[in-house]
Amino acid sequence: MMITMIVIALALGALAVLYGAVRRRHQSSLPLRPVDVQALRTLMDRDDELFLREKLPHSRFRRLKRQRILVTMSYVSRISSNSSVVMRLGEAARLNSDDPQVAQAAGQVIELATQIRLQCMVAFAKLAAEFAVPSLQLTPAMLVPRYQTLRENVLRLGALELQGAAPVAVAI
Amino acid sequence: MSLKHLIYGGWIVGTGLQLALVSILVARRMWRQFPIFTTYSLLCLLQSAIGFSIQGFPQLYLYAYCTFETMSCLLGLGVIYEVFTKLLSAYPALEKLAFRAFQWTIAILLAVSATVVYFHAPVEGNKFVSLYVVLEQATRIAEVGLLVFLFSFSRIFGLHWRQSIFGIALGLGFFATVELIGITMRAAFGIAATPVFNLARALSFDCSLLLWMGYILMPERAASAEIPKRAQLEQWNQAIMELINQ
Numbered sequence: 001m002m003i004t005m006i007v008i009a010l011a012l013g014a015l016a017v018l019y020g021a022v023r024r025r026h027q028s029s030l031p032l033r034p035v036d037v038q039a040l041r042t043l044m045d046r047d048d049e050l051f052l053r054e055k056l057p058h059s060r061f062r063r064l065k066r067q068r069i070l071v072t073m074s075y076v077s078r079i080s081s082n083s084s085v086v087m088r089l090g091e092a093a094r095l096n097s098d099d100p101q102v103a104q105a106a107g108q109v110i111e112l113a114t115q116i117r118l119q120c121m122v123a124f125a126k127l128a129a130e131f132a133v134p135s136l137q138l139t140p141a142m143l144v145p146r147y148q149t150l151r152e153n154v155l156r157l158g159a160l161e162l163q164g165a166a167p168v169a170v171a172i
Numbered sequence: 173m174s175l176k177h178l179i180y181g182g183w184i185v186g187t188g189l190q191l192a193l194v195s196i197l198v199a200r201r202m203w204r205q206f207p208i209f210t211t212y213s214l215l216c217l218l219q220s221a222i223g224f225s226i227q228g229f230p231q232l233y234l235y236a237y238c239t240f241e242t243m244s245c246l247l248g249l250g251v252i253y254e255v256f257t258k259l260l261s262a263y264p265a266l267e268k269l270a271f272r273a274f275q276w277t278i279a280i281l282l283a284v285s286a287t288v289v290y291f292h293a294p295v296e297g298n299k300f301v302s303l304y305v306v307l308e309q310a311t312r313i314a315e316v317g318l319l320v321f322l323f324s325f326s327r328i329f330g331l332h333w334r335q336s337i338f339g340i341a342l343g344l345g346f347f348a349t350v351e352l353i354g355i356t357m358r359a360a361f362g363i364a365a366t367p368v369f370n371l372a373r374a375l376s377f378d379c380s381l382l383l384w385m386g387y388i389l390m391p392e393r394a395a396s397a398e399i400p401k402r403a404q405l406e407q408w409n410q411a412i413m414e415l416i417n418q
Contacts, residue, residue: 003291004360007313011353014316018345021323025338084330091262091332095392114265117329 032085033078037148040075043068046137065134069127076127079147080120083113086154109153116146175367182374183224189381190217196388202336208254209340212247213384216377219244238304245311248344252318255341259322259331266329273325274318281317285310296362305359312352319345339387343380350376 042048049068053061086109093106126138194213197203203210219240226233260270289310295302319341326333333341354369 001293001360003288003293004356007288007309007356008353010313011316011349011356014320014345014349014352017320017323018342018349021327021338022342024327025333080330087263087330088332094262110262111265114263114329118265118269121328 032082035075035078035082035147037151040072040079040147043072043075049137062134066131069131069134073124073127076120076123080117080124083116083120083150086110086150087113087117089154105153109150112146112150112153116150119146175371179367179370179374182371182378183220186374186378186381187217187220187224189378189385190220193217193381193385196385200388202388206251206254206258206336206340208247208250212244212251215240215244215247234301238300241304241308245308245315248315248348249311249318251340251344252315252322255337255344256322258337259326259333263329263331266331270325274321277318277321278314281314284317285313288313292359295359305355309352309355309359312348312355315348316345316352319348335390335392336388339384339390342387343383346383347376347380 049065052064056064090106090110090113094103094110097103097106130136130138190213194210194217197206197210197213219236222236223233223240226236256270256274260267263270289306292306292309295305322341323345325331350372354372357365358369
């Protein structure tokens with residue numbers, strides 16, 4: 001009877017996952033969320049962190065670092081969400097355009113956005129570890145330049161006259 | 173109206189819907205894009221037609237049912253793989269990770285299914301039926317688990333499902349989950365639960381057929397994004413800079 005209960009509970013959980021997927025699919029379009037790359041760079045600057053560590057008392061440094069981590073997490077969350085939107089736009093561009101140049105640029109954008117999405121997941125894990133133990137220094141430095149490259153690639157897609165890509169590049 | 177009539181009703185409606193689905197798949201030449209799903213749909217139609225014509229011969233019906241169910245369970249797993257590869261085809265950067273995660277999920281689900289088979293309480297009915305019920309339950313666990321993995325993976329990585337692929341996965345997921353609940357109830361409560369199981373099965377399959385047809389026929393939604401206003405962007409950046417410089 002125990003197995004029966006577990007299997008039925010898991011099946012009901014599966015139905016909830018399916019329901020969630022349908023709800024998300026029928027929601028209106030995803031919003032792009034602005035990211036200030038310069039501010040994020042400052043937040044992730046290791047020299048800056050070293051300076052704070054030397055100058056501030058340990059307890060104050062820990063509190064400040066946790067605050068910085070929370071802000072960084074919100075940035076990473078925005079980058080992750082924007083990457084997803086860009087992936088979707090890139091896929092639409094690839095499907096709807098007959099121009100091989102557009103298809104190639106869209107493919108590159110999708111590839112880059114996917115990599116960024118992956119890096120965001122790793123960044124989240126590292127930031128969570130740093131939040132738990134503020135003396136750790138694991139935050140990846142690669143995310144910011146990659147995101148910058150994504151912006152440039154989306155802009156290039158816009159230059160290839162893809163409708164909607166240029167404002168997206170400005171907005172992210 | 174008795175439960176038996178309801179089951180027959182569901183069966184007849186289901187056969188009609190299956191015929192419609194197969195016609196749509198053929199008319200749209202979708203076997204090129206989804207060969208396993210098309211085969212699965214054809215097999216289901218064949219199963220319904222043959223099952224309906226031999227229902228007066230219980231022994232023959234039982235063996236035919238088990239044979240077709242086994243084939244459709246295996247093809248169902250094939251359909252999931254087809255959906256998985258189609259979903260990932262647009263994201264080559266994720267392929268390696270996704271295939272590794274898929275393999276791990278299969279390994280975990282096999283272990284879970286084997287545990288369920290090993291610890292299962294005896295099922296009411298003859299040996300063949302009880303063995304079959306337990307094996308089908310184990311296969312459905314794998315099927316539902318893989319679909320949950322697919323939906324969760326796509327949610328985590330923000331992957332976009334194309335309309336038809338989403339519809340196929342959703343319909344199969346709904347049917348397999350209801351079937352899993354049904355077969356688990358059948359195993360736990362014995363033959364007395366069979367009519368309710370059959371009705372739930374027929375109705376859930378009809379719903380899945382409607383989902384498949386709906387998503388295949390519905391036009392693809394254009395991707396769009398809400399772009400924030402420039403002033404909003406500057407305001408937000410200002411707030412963050414103040415926080416950083418605190």
